[in-house]
Amino acid sequence: MRPALQAHQILPVQVLPELPEVETTRRGIEPHVLGKPVKNVLVRQPSLRWPVSPELGQVLTGQSFSAIDRRAKYLLFSTSVGRMMVHLGMSGSLRITSMDQAIRKHDHIDVVFEDDTILRYHDPRRFGSVFWLPDQSSHELIDDLGPEPLSGDFSAEYLYELSRKRKVAVKLFIMNSKIVVGVGNIYANEALYSAGIRPDRLASRISLARYEKLVHEIKAVLERSIRSGGTTLRDFVREDGSPGYFKQKLNVYGRRDEPCRQCAKPLREIRQGNRSTVFCPVCQK
Ligand SMILES: [Zn+2]
Numbered sequence: 630m631r632p633a634l635q636a637h638q639i640l641p642v643q644v645l646p647e648l649p650e651v652e653t654t655r656r657g658i659e660p661h662v663l664g665k666p667v668k669n670v671l672v673r674q675p676s677l678r679w680p681v682s683p684e685l686g687q688v689l690t691g692q693s694f695s696a697i698d699r700r701a702k703y704l705l706f707s708t709s710v711g712r713m714m715v716h717l718g719m720s721g722s723l724r725i726t727s728m729d730q731a732i733r734k735h736d737h738i739d740v741v742f743e744d745d746t747i748l749r750y751h752d753p754r755r756f757g758s759v760f761w762l763p764d765q766s767s768h769e770l771i772d773d774l775g776p777e778p779l780s781g782d783f784s785a786e787y788l789y790e791l792s793r794k795r796k797v798a799v800k801l802f803i804m805n806s807k808i809v810v811g812v813g814n815i816y817a818n819e820a821l822y823s824a825g826i827r828p829d830r831l832a833s834r835i836s837l838a839r840y841e842k843l844v845h846e847i848k849a850v851l852e853r854s855i856r857s858g859g860t861t862l863r864d865f866v867r868e869d870g871s872p873g874y875f876k877q878k879l880n881v882y883g884r885r886d887e888p889c890r891q892c893a894k895p896l897r898e899i900r901q902g903n904r905s906t907v908f909c910p911v912c913q914k
Pocket of ligand 1: 892893911
Protein backbone atom coordinates (compact mmCIF):
# COMPACT_ATOMS: atom_id res chain seq x y z
CA MET A 630 0.00 0.00 0.00
CA ARG A 631 1.15 3.51 -0.71
CA PRO A 632 2.68 5.63 2.03
CA ALA A 633 0.30 8.49 1.22
CA LEU A 634 -2.69 6.36 2.11
CA GLN A 635 -1.32 5.32 5.46
CA ALA A 636 -0.28 8.84 6.30
CA HIS A 637 -3.66 10.47 6.65
CA GLN A 638 -5.90 7.54 7.63
CA ILE A 639 -9.02 9.06 6.18
CA LEU A 640 -9.81 6.37 3.67
CA PRO A 641 -10.01 3.20 5.74
CA VAL A 642 -9.62 0.52 3.08
CA GLN A 643 -7.74 0.18 -0.14
CA VAL A 644 -8.89 2.76 -2.61
CA LEU A 645 -8.64 2.54 -6.36
CA PRO A 646 -7.57 5.50 -8.42
CA GLU A 647 -10.94 7.02 -9.22
CA LEU A 648 -11.88 9.79 -11.63
CA PRO A 649 -10.61 12.63 -9.40
CA GLU A 650 -7.24 10.95 -8.89
CA VAL A 651 -6.91 10.33 -12.62
CA GLU A 652 -7.86 13.94 -13.40
CA THR A 653 -5.31 15.18 -10.87
CA THR A 654 -2.70 12.91 -12.41
CA ARG A 655 -3.49 14.46 -15.78
CA ARG A 656 -3.11 18.00 -14.45
CA GLY A 657 0.00 17.06 -12.47
CA ILE A 658 2.00 15.53 -15.30
CA GLU A 659 0.78 17.60 -18.25
CA PRO A 660 3.06 20.65 -17.80
CA HIS A 661 6.13 18.41 -17.52
CA VAL A 662 5.73 16.39 -20.70
CA LEU A 663 3.89 18.42 -23.36
CA GLY A 664 5.92 19.26 -26.43
CA LYS A 665 9.05 17.35 -25.35
CA PRO A 666 10.46 14.87 -27.88
CA VAL A 667 10.60 11.28 -26.64
CA LYS A 668 14.13 9.87 -26.60
CA ASN A 669 13.18 6.28 -25.81
CA VAL A 670 10.74 4.07 -23.96
CA LEU A 671 11.79 1.40 -21.46
CA VAL A 672 9.30 -1.36 -20.76
CA ARG A 673 10.63 -3.45 -17.87
CA GLN A 674 7.39 -5.40 -17.36
CA PRO A 675 4.97 -5.74 -20.28
CA SER A 676 2.51 -8.00 -18.43
CA LEU A 677 -0.10 -5.64 -17.12
CA ARG A 678 -3.82 -6.44 -17.14
CA TRP A 679 -3.35 -6.69 -20.88
CA PRO A 680 0.10 -6.77 -22.51
CA VAL A 681 1.66 -3.36 -23.12
CA SER A 682 1.44 -2.63 -26.87
CA PRO A 683 4.76 -4.06 -28.15
CA GLU A 684 5.23 -1.26 -30.69
CA LEU A 685 5.06 1.47 -28.02
CA GLY A 686 8.78 2.31 -27.97
CA GLN A 687 9.13 2.34 -31.70
CA VAL A 688 6.12 4.55 -32.38
CA LEU A 689 6.73 7.02 -29.55
CA THR A 690 10.44 7.64 -30.14
CA GLY A 691 10.90 11.02 -31.78
CA GLN A 692 7.28 11.99 -31.19
CA SER A 693 6.05 14.50 -28.64
CA PHE A 694 2.75 14.78 -26.78
CA SER A 695 0.51 17.59 -27.98
CA ALA A 696 -2.24 17.02 -25.39
CA ILE A 697 -3.18 14.82 -22.47
CA ASP A 698 -6.90 14.22 -22.21
CA ARG A 699 -9.00 12.12 -19.89
CA ARG A 700 -11.99 9.97 -20.83
CA ALA A 701 -13.53 8.24 -17.81
CA LYS A 702 -10.47 6.85 -16.04
CA TYR A 703 -8.35 6.59 -19.20
CA LEU A 704 -5.57 9.05 -19.95
CA LEU A 705 -5.02 9.75 -23.64
CA PHE A 706 -1.61 11.10 -24.66
CA SER A 707 -1.91 12.52 -28.18
CA THR A 708 0.88 12.60 -30.74
CA SER A 709 0.77 13.33 -34.47
CA VAL A 710 0.70 9.60 -35.26
CA GLY A 711 -1.65 8.22 -32.62
CA ARG A 712 -2.40 8.12 -28.92
CA MET A 713 -1.07 6.32 -25.88
CA MET A 714 -3.97 5.21 -23.68
CA VAL A 715 -3.18 4.57 -20.02
CA HIS A 716 -5.37 3.12 -17.28
CA LEU A 717 -4.06 3.04 -13.71
CA GLY A 718 -5.99 -0.10 -12.78
CA MET A 719 -6.16 -0.78 -9.06
CA SER A 720 -2.79 0.46 -7.92
CA GLY A 721 -1.11 2.26 -10.82
CA SER A 722 0.45 5.70 -10.71
CA LEU A 723 2.32 7.99 -13.06
CA ARG A 724 4.97 10.38 -11.90
CA ILE A 725 7.59 12.70 -13.25
CA THR A 726 11.11 11.77 -12.37
CA SER A 727 14.65 11.87 -13.76
CA MET A 728 17.57 9.59 -14.57
CA ASP A 729 19.18 10.05 -11.16
CA GLN A 730 16.15 8.61 -9.34
CA ALA A 731 16.63 4.94 -8.54
CA ILE A 732 14.21 2.51 -10.13
CA ARG A 733 11.95 0.98 -7.53
CA LYS A 734 10.23 -2.36 -7.59
CA HIS A 735 7.06 -2.17 -9.77
CA ASP A 736 8.38 0.75 -11.89
CA HIS A 737 7.28 -0.95 -15.09
CA ILE A 738 7.52 1.67 -17.84
CA ASP A 739 9.64 4.79 -18.44
CA VAL A 740 8.93 7.28 -21.23
CA VAL A 741 12.25 9.13 -21.40
CA PHE A 742 12.30 12.59 -22.98
CA GLU A 743 15.23 14.33 -24.71
CA ASP A 744 15.78 16.55 -21.65
CA ASP A 745 16.02 13.39 -19.48
CA THR A 746 12.68 14.00 -17.82
CA ILE A 747 11.03 10.63 -17.27
CA LEU A 748 7.34 9.81 -17.16
CA ARG A 749 7.34 6.67 -15.00
CA TYR A 750 4.51 4.14 -14.65
CA HIS A 751 4.43 2.26 -11.34
CA ASP A 752 1.91 -0.50 -10.59
CA PRO A 753 2.38 -3.12 -7.84
CA ARG A 754 -0.74 -5.13 -8.70
CA ARG A 755 -0.40 -4.74 -12.47
CA PHE A 756 -4.11 -4.29 -13.19
CA GLY A 757 -3.43 -1.18 -15.25
CA SER A 758 -2.97 -1.01 -19.02
CA VAL A 759 -0.96 0.87 -21.62
CA PHE A 760 -2.20 0.70 -25.19
CA TRP A 761 -1.10 2.35 -28.40
CA LEU A 762 -3.94 3.58 -30.62
CA PRO A 763 -2.62 4.35 -34.11
CA ASP A 764 -3.86 7.36 -36.07
CA GLN A 765 -7.34 8.47 -35.04
CA SER A 766 -8.45 5.01 -33.97
CA SER A 767 -10.48 4.57 -30.82
CA HIS A 768 -10.66 1.60 -28.48
CA GLU A 769 -13.55 -0.66 -27.51
CA LEU A 770 -12.92 0.17 -23.85
CA ILE A 771 -13.88 3.81 -24.38
CA ASP A 772 -16.33 3.55 -27.28
CA ASP A 773 -19.52 2.77 -25.37
CA LEU A 774 -19.07 4.94 -22.32
CA GLY A 775 -21.72 7.25 -20.94
CA PRO A 776 -21.17 10.99 -20.52
CA GLU A 777 -18.59 12.55 -18.22
CA PRO A 778 -20.17 13.34 -14.84
CA LEU A 779 -18.89 16.91 -14.77
CA SER A 780 -20.17 17.71 -18.26
CA GLY A 781 -23.50 19.32 -19.10
CA ASP A 782 -24.62 16.07 -20.74
CA PHE A 783 -24.96 14.53 -17.31
CA SER A 784 -28.18 16.03 -16.01
CA ALA A 785 -31.25 15.10 -13.96
CA GLU A 786 -33.37 14.89 -17.11
CA TYR A 787 -30.86 12.48 -18.65
CA LEU A 788 -30.90 10.16 -15.59
CA TYR A 789 -34.66 10.42 -15.22
CA GLU A 790 -35.37 9.45 -18.85
CA LEU A 791 -32.89 6.57 -18.87
CA SER A 792 -34.09 5.17 -15.58
CA ARG A 793 -37.83 4.88 -16.31
CA LYS A 794 -37.74 1.25 -17.40
CA ARG A 795 -34.77 0.07 -15.37
CA LYS A 796 -35.36 -2.55 -12.73
CA VAL A 797 -32.12 -1.81 -10.99
CA ALA A 798 -31.13 -0.22 -7.69
CA VAL A 799 -30.22 3.45 -8.07
CA LYS A 800 -26.71 2.93 -6.76
CA LEU A 801 -25.92 0.31 -9.39
CA PHE A 802 -27.57 2.52 -12.00
CA ILE A 803 -25.28 5.50 -11.33
CA MET A 804 -22.21 3.23 -11.07
CA ASN A 805 -22.84 1.79 -14.55
CA SER A 806 -20.25 3.37 -16.85
CA LYS A 807 -22.63 3.09 -19.81
CA ILE A 808 -24.97 5.44 -17.93
CA VAL A 809 -22.32 7.81 -16.59
CA VAL A 810 -18.58 7.32 -16.11
CA GLY A 811 -16.48 7.92 -13.03
CA VAL A 812 -18.99 7.45 -10.22
CA GLY A 813 -16.96 4.98 -8.18
CA ASN A 814 -18.16 3.19 -5.09
CA ILE A 815 -17.08 5.78 -2.53
CA TYR A 816 -18.57 8.65 -4.53
CA ALA A 817 -21.83 6.78 -5.12
CA ASN A 818 -22.20 6.07 -1.39
CA GLU A 819 -21.48 9.66 -0.44
CA ALA A 820 -23.63 11.31 -3.12
CA LEU A 821 -26.66 9.14 -2.29
CA TYR A 822 -26.32 10.02 1.38
CA SER A 823 -26.07 13.75 0.65
CA ALA A 824 -29.08 13.50 -1.67
CA GLY A 825 -31.10 11.56 0.96
CA ILE A 826 -31.75 8.63 -1.39
CA ARG A 827 -31.67 5.00 -0.29
CA PRO A 828 -29.07 3.16 -2.40
CA ASP A 829 -31.32 0.12 -2.88
CA ARG A 830 -34.31 2.11 -4.15
CA LEU A 831 -35.24 1.27 -7.74
CA ALA A 832 -33.86 3.80 -10.20
CA SER A 833 -37.23 3.83 -11.98
CA ARG A 834 -39.02 4.96 -8.80
CA ILE A 835 -37.04 8.16 -8.28
CA SER A 836 -38.57 11.48 -9.25
CA LEU A 837 -36.99 14.12 -11.46
CA ALA A 838 -36.67 16.45 -8.46
CA ARG A 839 -34.71 13.83 -6.52
CA TYR A 840 -32.48 13.18 -9.55
CA GLU A 841 -31.77 16.94 -9.60
CA LYS A 842 -30.44 16.62 -6.09
CA LEU A 843 -28.49 13.45 -6.86
CA VAL A 844 -26.82 14.88 -9.95
CA HIS A 845 -25.88 17.98 -7.99
CA GLU A 846 -24.34 15.86 -5.21
CA ILE A 847 -22.42 13.60 -7.62
CA LYS A 848 -20.85 16.62 -9.31
CA ALA A 849 -20.14 18.23 -5.92
CA VAL A 850 -18.38 15.23 -4.41
CA LEU A 851 -16.21 14.76 -7.50
CA GLU A 852 -15.37 18.47 -7.70
CA ARG A 853 -14.43 18.58 -4.03
CA SER A 854 -12.14 15.66 -4.55
CA ILE A 855 -10.47 17.18 -7.62
CA ARG A 856 -10.04 20.48 -5.74
CA SER A 857 -8.40 18.78 -2.78
CA GLY A 858 -6.15 16.98 -5.25
CA GLY A 859 -5.05 20.32 -6.60
CA THR A 860 -3.12 20.94 -3.42
CA THR A 861 -1.14 17.75 -3.94
CA LEU A 862 -0.03 18.37 -7.52
CA ARG A 863 3.58 18.72 -6.44
CA ASP A 864 3.42 15.07 -5.34
CA PHE A 865 3.80 14.08 -8.96
CA VAL A 866 7.37 15.32 -8.89
CA ARG A 867 8.14 14.37 -5.33
CA GLU A 868 10.93 11.93 -4.75
CA ASP A 869 8.81 9.07 -3.44
CA GLY A 870 6.30 9.79 -6.17
CA SER A 871 3.31 8.90 -4.07
CA PRO A 872 0.21 10.06 -5.90
CA GLY A 873 -2.27 12.44 -4.41
CA TYR A 874 -5.07 10.56 -2.74
CA PHE A 875 -7.49 13.01 -1.44
CA LYS A 876 -8.41 13.99 2.01
CA GLN A 877 -12.13 14.21 2.06
CA LYS A 878 -14.38 13.77 5.04
CA LEU A 879 -16.54 10.75 4.34
CA ASN A 880 -20.06 10.65 5.74
CA VAL A 881 -20.95 7.01 5.15
CA TYR A 882 -18.32 5.01 3.26
CA GLY A 883 -16.35 2.85 5.71
CA ARG A 884 -18.53 3.96 8.65
CA ARG A 885 -20.81 0.95 9.22
CA ASP A 886 -22.46 1.03 12.68
CA GLU A 887 -21.07 4.47 13.35
CA PRO A 888 -23.55 7.28 14.09
CA CYS A 889 -25.10 9.14 11.16
CA ARG A 890 -23.78 12.70 11.15
CA GLN A 891 -27.33 14.03 10.75
CA CYS A 892 -29.53 11.87 13.01
CA ALA A 893 -26.96 9.95 15.12
CA LYS A 894 -28.58 6.57 14.39
CA PRO A 895 -26.16 3.78 13.40
CA LEU A 896 -25.35 3.49 9.70
CA ARG A 897 -26.18 0.23 7.97
CA GLU A 898 -24.09 -1.77 5.50
CA ILE A 899 -25.40 -3.95 2.68
CA ARG A 900 -23.75 -5.53 -0.39
CA GLN A 901 -24.74 -4.36 -3.86
CA GLY A 902 -23.02 -5.70 -6.94
CA ASN A 903 -20.47 -7.24 -4.58
CA ARG A 904 -19.48 -3.81 -3.26
CA SER A 905 -20.03 -2.28 0.14
CA THR A 906 -22.94 0.12 0.50
CA VAL A 907 -23.32 2.10 3.71
CA PHE A 908 -26.34 4.30 4.31
CA CYS A 909 -28.58 5.80 6.97
CA PRO A 910 -31.93 3.99 7.12
CA VAL A 911 -33.48 7.09 8.66
CA CYS A 912 -32.15 9.94 6.51
CA GLN A 913 -32.14 8.11 3.16
CA LYS A 914 -35.49 7.27 1.63
ZN1 LIG B 1 -29.35 9.69 9.56
